[in-house]
Amino acid sequence: MMLRADSRLEKVLTAGEFAVTVEIGPPRGPDPEVLHKKADMLKGMADAYNVTDNQTAVVRMSSIAGSKILLDAGLEPVMQMTCRDRNRIAVQSDLLGASAMGIRNCLCLSGDHQKASAAGKLKGHPGAKNVYDVDSIQLISILKGLRDDAVQEGGDVITAPAPFFIGAAWTPLSPPEKFRIMRLEKKIDAGADFIQTQVVYDIARFAEAVHVAHDTGLTERAAVLPGVIVPKSAGMLRYMSENVAGVQVPDELLKRMKDAKDAKAEGVKIAVELVQAIREIPGLKGIHLQAIEWEEILPEVIEKAGLLPRPRL
C-alpha cells in the first residue's frame, strides 16, 4: 500500500497494530532541556508524541520547534496546529517549514479561544486578536492540497508535495450530538487520516458514538484513537466533568477516586481499565494517552495496559 506520509504512526496503523500516542506539552520558556527530559522518559513508550500548540491559549514554545526537538531526540512528533493564531499564509508557510524539517504528522485543531486562558491559573492573553481565517476542516483541506496536489489553498503550485499524515479531533459527546458524527464525516471527507478524540471517561456513551461511526464505515476511512487522561485526583476529575465540554465522568469513577486511599494509584488503575475497555470497542485503532503535568506516570500506565513493547517496524 502506498503510504501518504511514511510516518511511523501511519505505518503502525497500516500494519494493523493498536497505536499509542501520548501528549507532550512544550515548556513556557525557551529551555529545550524540559523536552529532552520528557523525551528520555517516554522514548519507546508510544508510536508518536503529540506536541501541543499553545493549548489554553497560553504562550509556550511553538509546536513546530517542540516537534523538531523530539524528532532530533528520536521520537516521532504529531505536530498540533490550531487556526487561532495563523492565517492561511502563515499556516502554509509553517507547514512547509515543518515538512522540510521532517515533521510528518499534523493534528488540525480550531484551538482554544484566547479568552479561555483567563479562566485558568495563568494570565494568558485574553486581549489578543484571534485569526480564524480558516477553520479546522478547511485546515485539513489545506494539508491535503499540499500533500496530494502540491498546490496551495490559493491555487499556486508548490515545488514538491508536502507529505503529511493528517489528523483531526472528534468530540463525540458534546452537543449537538447528532451533528458530531456528521462533523467527523466532514473531517474525513476533507482528508483526515487519523482522529484523536476528546478524553473519554464515559465508556458506554462513547461506545455508542463509535458504534455509529463504525456502522457508517467512518472508522475504516480514518483511524480513531480515543483520548484518555490519567486521573490524578478526585478534584481534577470533577473539574473536568464540570468544566470541559464533551467530558462527562460517571459518578462511579468520581466515587472511586474520592474514596481511594492512594488517588494516584487509583488513577493509574482507572486509566488502565479505560484503555482495556476501549480496546474492546469495535473499530478503534489505538489510544491517545495524556497525563497533565504528570507525564512521568505514562510509562507505568502503558506498561500495565499491556501496550508494550511498541511494534518494531
Place this chain on the structure above:
Amino acid sequence: MIFAERKPIEEILEMIRGRKRVLLVGCATCVAECAAGGEEEVETLAPLLRLALKEKGQEVEIVTKTLERQCEWEFVEELTELLPEVDAVLSLGCGIGVQALAERFPEVPVYPGVNTSTLALRPEAGLWVSRCSACGDCVLDETFGICPVARCAKGLMNGPCGGTREDGKCELDEGSDCAWKLIIERAEARGELDKLKKIRAPKDWSNSRHGGPKKVVREDLRT
C-alpha cells in the same frame, strides 16, 4: 444597529483635560437606540461631567447638542454656529460619527465618548446581541439565517468546535448560545440537516476591511 457603549467617565475626563469649553454631541440614531449616545445620554452625561470637573477644580463649560445623525453632512452642518465657541468636541456618536465631525471641523479636536463594538439586534428591552460583523461575503443563505462569523467566537464555517456546553451555550460565555447549535437546530427543524454536510471552503475576506479600506463609487448616483 451600530452598537456602542459609553466609555468610563475617567477616560473621558482624561481626554478633555485642559479644555475650557467642550461641545458634547449626541446622535439620535443607532447610539440612541443602544442607549449610549442619544439625547438622553448626552443630557445625563453633561451634568456628571460638570460635577466631576468641578470636584477636580477644573473650570470647564459643557455645551450640549444632539444631531439627528452624525454621519450625514446635512445634520453635521447644524454644529457650524457652535464650533467657534468651543475648544473641543466630545462625540457620543459611533466611530463614523466621530470621524464625520473631525472631517468637517478639522480645526478642533474631536474625542470619542463611546466604544463602538458591533452590529447588533435588540431582541428585548435592555438586551443587545451581535448579529453581523460586516464580513463582506454573506453566508446566511447557507447557515439558516444565523451568522457564524458574528455569533461563533471562532467564526467557524463548518460546524461547532468541541466547546459547546451541555446546555448548548458557548464555552466562552455562559450567556451566549453556541451559534452552530442554533444553526443545526434550525436545519433539523426544516428537515435539511444534510445541507450542513457540505464542506465550506475558506472564506474570501477581501470584501471586508481585510481587503483594505472600503470605497464604493456608484456612478449612477453621482451628480
